[in-house]
Amino acid sequence: METLEPILAEHPFIKGLKPEHIQLMVGCSRNVKFEAGEFILREGYEANEFYIIRHGQVNLEIHSPKRHAVTIHTCREGDVLGWSWLFPPYLWHFDARAMELTRAIALDAKCLRGKCEKDPSLGYELAKRLAHVIEHRLQGATLQLLDLYSSTD
Amino acid sequence: MSASESAAKSKFVLRTNQIQALIDFLRERGYRTAGPTIRDCAVIYDEINNAEQIPLGVADEQEAGFYRVKKRKEAGYFSYVVGAHSWKKFLNPPRFTLWKAKMDNGEMSLVVDEPQAVPHYAFIGVRPCEIAAIAVQDRVYLDGPYVDNLYKERRSAIAIIAVNCAHPGGTCFCVSMDTGPEAKSGFDLALTEIQETNRHLFVATTGSDLGVEIAKALKLEPATPDDIADEAATIKRAAGKMGRKIDTSHINELLQRNEDHPRWNHVGDRCLNCANCTMVCPTCFCMTVEDTTDITGKTAERSRRWDSCFTIEFSHIHGGAVRTSASARYRHWMTHKLASWQDQFGVSGCVGCGRCITWCPVGIDITEEAAAIRASSRGE
Amino acid sequence: MKTTVAGPMVPTMARVNRVRKETHDTFTLELHPAYGQEIHHFAAGQFNMLYVFGFGEVAISISGDPTNPKPLIHTTRAVGNVTKAMAKLKTGDMIGVRGPFGSAWPVKHAEGDDVVLVAGGIGLAPLRPVIYEILANRRKYGKLILLYGTRTPSDILYRKELESWRSRLDMEVYVTVDRSSVNWQGNVGVVTTLIPKAGFDPQQTTAMICGPEIMMRYVALELQKRGVPMSSVFASMERNMKCGIGLCGHCQMGPTFICKDGPVYPYDKIRELLLKREI
Structure with missing residues (x-):
């Protein structure tokens, strides 16, 4: 059977990792596919997987009775989805929904956490890369919060 | 000739x-x-x-x-x-x-x-x-x-x-x-x-x-x-009887390099934003335009009048003024006069007449401010 | 006859040919000279001073086609006294026009390059002439990429036109909004997030940015991360303008006057000024 290694190795999030680290990750991976409209994550549910998006579009959403659901961020090809699997109590904080046919590689969270604990050099690499993603999201969220295009700006 | x-x-x-x-x-x-x-x-x-x-x-x-x-x-x-x-x-x-x-x-x-x-x-x-x-x-x-x-x-x-x-x-x-x-x-x-x-x-x-x-x-x-x-x-x-003096050497670089100098807050605290200095200055040229209509609304007039960078409205863009603090407005005026004027027009905007000093109701002195910044300038 | 009025301060009378509501607070005016005067040729990025009878004058960028400047097209947002009065104009109403004034986008200079246009909010309006001009000379350029961010889906300007540009094979259009209900199928996130993924050659790119200052600073930073030299990045600035001809002092930003040195600047010329507060 063809392994997921070449697909993983080419993804921007993984690119440049040591082959042995990629090998370790392959061991936790499976190929997944979501139809348009399908939920990938639900707020409050266990965060068991980390998604590396190959193509498609996923919107992060949050809902309230008054405002219904709002989209807060879009993930696309080249992005990763989900951080809650990293931190206890390992519960998703947002809903994520495929907006179109979306293909991804799902990494089993327990498996990946275990491998990171065992091999801190893999853990450090992944932590750095995730920190970079989080930094971008935080900067983006700050700009969104500033409401730059509002007419009272 | x-x-x-x-x-x-x-x-x-x-x-x-x-x-x-x-x-x-x-x-x-x-x-x-x-x-x-x-x-x-x-x-x-x-x-x-x-x-x-x-x-x-x-x-x-x-x-x-x-x-x-x-x-x-x-x-x-x-x-x-x-x-x-x-x-x-x-x-x-x-x-x-x-x-x-x-x-x-x-x-x-x-x-x-x-x-x-x-x-x-x-x-x-x-x-x-x-x-x-x-x-x-x-x-x-x-x-x-x-x-x-x-x-x-x-x-x-x-x-x-x-x-x-x-x-x-x-x-x-x-x-x-x-x-x-x-x-x-x-x-x-x-x-x-x-x-x-x-x-x-x-x-x-x-x-x-x-x-x-x-x-x-x-x-x-x-x-x-x-x-x-x-x-x-x-x-x-x-x-030999000048009441004031100012050191103009590299003053353009000096002021543009010191836009964060604490002296600006010091002068901003004293400045009343009365605009006297700009009105009496013989080189200040800023103007604004005013639109009016007569009571019937059928005739409109546009006029220009002297304006001052010390007013809040001067730098207004939708949402608010760019220079809201007195220190920023004083900095704008003085940096323009002594420094950036040279970039724009090839000469200093200050001719040393002293009017801005005399007619400042709180006695802010452009020569003293420039000297204070020079005395503790940032970097070279 | 010689009059005492000063030439460039006197408006030309124009008639509103058509008003198009773009979004809840933006609209486009098509203007024709009222008395058969010539419409001055303009360069993409330049602006006119538009006068509403009795209310006053305001600087508005020209958002029409520089290769076909008739009619004169302006898109603006109703935010102040004058623009709110302008929003009430109807077909046949008259308006005063002075201009065009200011510097232009480096459309010629960009020939041979990939062109990346990054627009935020109403900032798409001053960039639209660039798109028209490049599409009219499409073969002279590499890729043409428009990255457009706005507040919500209902704030998207020129929606139909964006759709037609997106359907072209020789132009890439990416639109994102800062916030949205789930009904919006498109991208959510700030416009800077579009930059890492856009496919252009950083060494052979001319980038043009127009939007709020914070947005332009962060966009420039993302372009820098991609390896675009800051000398290839251009930004359009906004300040209070009263005369439009460098005489009133209002639009001064550090050593420059935006009405005559700008509004379009090479980014490396204004980068430091943008980082200063209350300048």
Whole structure:
């Protein structure tokens, strides 16, 4: 059977990792596919997987009775989805929904956490890369919060 | 060399009893004569027809936030320096209607008034720093991609009778700015008042064809070597009596490098944002436009008037002003005046006249502020 | 006849040919000279001073086609007294026009390059002439990429036009909004997030940015991360303008006057100024 290694190795999030680290990750991976409209994550549910998006579009959403659901961020090809699997109590904080046919590689969270604990050099690499993603999201969220295009700006 | 320039160096003697003849000559030539006169206990510039309107026997005392005129027996015709007025009020009127428009059944059209005659002024008593200020404004209004016709029409019609300074004031620093106390060019006739116990006269230097014509018409006698020596001594003495000084070396880089200097907050805390400094400054050129309609709403008018960067509205863009703090507005003004003006117009925007110091109600002193920043400048 | 009014301060009368409501607070005016005067040729990025009878004048960028400047097209947002009065104009109403003024986008200079346009909010309006001009000379350029961010889906300007540009094979259009209900199928996230993924050659790119200052600073930073030299990045600035011809002092920003040195600047010329507060 063809392994997921070449697909993983080419993804921007993984690119440049040591082959042995990629090998370790392959061991936790499976190929997944979501139809348009399908939920990938639900707020409050266990965060068991980390998604590396190959193509498609996923919107992060949050809902309230008054405002219904709002989209807060879009993930696309080249992005990763989900951080809650990293931190206890390992519960998703947002809903994520495929907006179109979306293909991804799902990494089993327990498996990946275990491998990171065992091999801190893999853990450090992944932590750095995730920190970079989080930094971008935080900067983006700050700009969104500033409401730059509002007419009272 | 043009005939006008070759005439520049001839020196004559103008007697004190010939001032009226000078005024009369200029008026006969079609000029409206304007010069210093006293109003509300201050020397101001206004139209004068009579030599007696010039404040003979008056001197002034100037300090930061302080101005007084004093009668002094020994004082001559020009024993004071500049007051709150400058010649810019004649060259760029404080308020001026640009155009009118009317709206008639949805049709908007410009209303073209009968053209008003542009006044031709002869300025009498223009100080060297003021000649420099006019040259600075020339660069702003005449040398840019767009020429300000309002200014051009007035500017091109003036005659300048300069007066070199013999008694610099407490806030004067023209020597630092290299604009005085002697006018080197830019005048038709330049006068230096010589006053001794038994001798009171003006050494008159011609600076243009008009100046030469004046010398001829008034039958001025050539200045003697003694007169010329006295003139030089008077100017030299004046240069040594500057009330203020400012170090201008690399001042552009200095101020632009120090936009975060704590001194800006220090001055911002004192500044009242009254805009006096910009109104009295002979080079400040900022203006705004105002739109009004008559009561029927059918006629609209657009005028321009002097504006000041010390107002909040000055930097308003939708959502608010760019420069909300007093410190930012003072920094903007002073950095422009002493620094970025050089980038924009190739000269300093400050001519060292000292008006902004004298007329600041809280006595903020541009020379002191510049020195404070230089004393603890960031980096090199 | 010689009048005492100053030439460039006098408006030309124009008639509103058409008003198009773009979004809840933006609209586009098509203007024709009222008395058969010439429409001045303009360069992409320049602006006009538009006068509403009795209300006053405001600087508005030209958002029409520079290769076909008739009619004169302006898109603006009703935010102040004058623009709110302008929003009430109807076909046949008259307006005063002075201009065009200011510097232009480096459309010629960009020939041979990939062109990346990054617009935020109403900032798409001053960039639209660039798109028209490049599409009219499409073969002279590499890729043409428009990255457009706005507040919500209902704030998207020129929606139909964006759709038609997106359907072209020789132009890439990416739109994102800062916030949205789930009904919006498109991208959510700030416009800077589009930059890392856009396919252009950083060494052979001319980038043009127009939007709020914070947005432009962060966009420039993302372009820098991609390896675009700051000398290839251009930004359009906004300040209060009263005369439009460098004489009133209002639009001064540090050593420059935005009306005559700008509004379009090479980014490396204004980068430091943008980082200063209250400048």
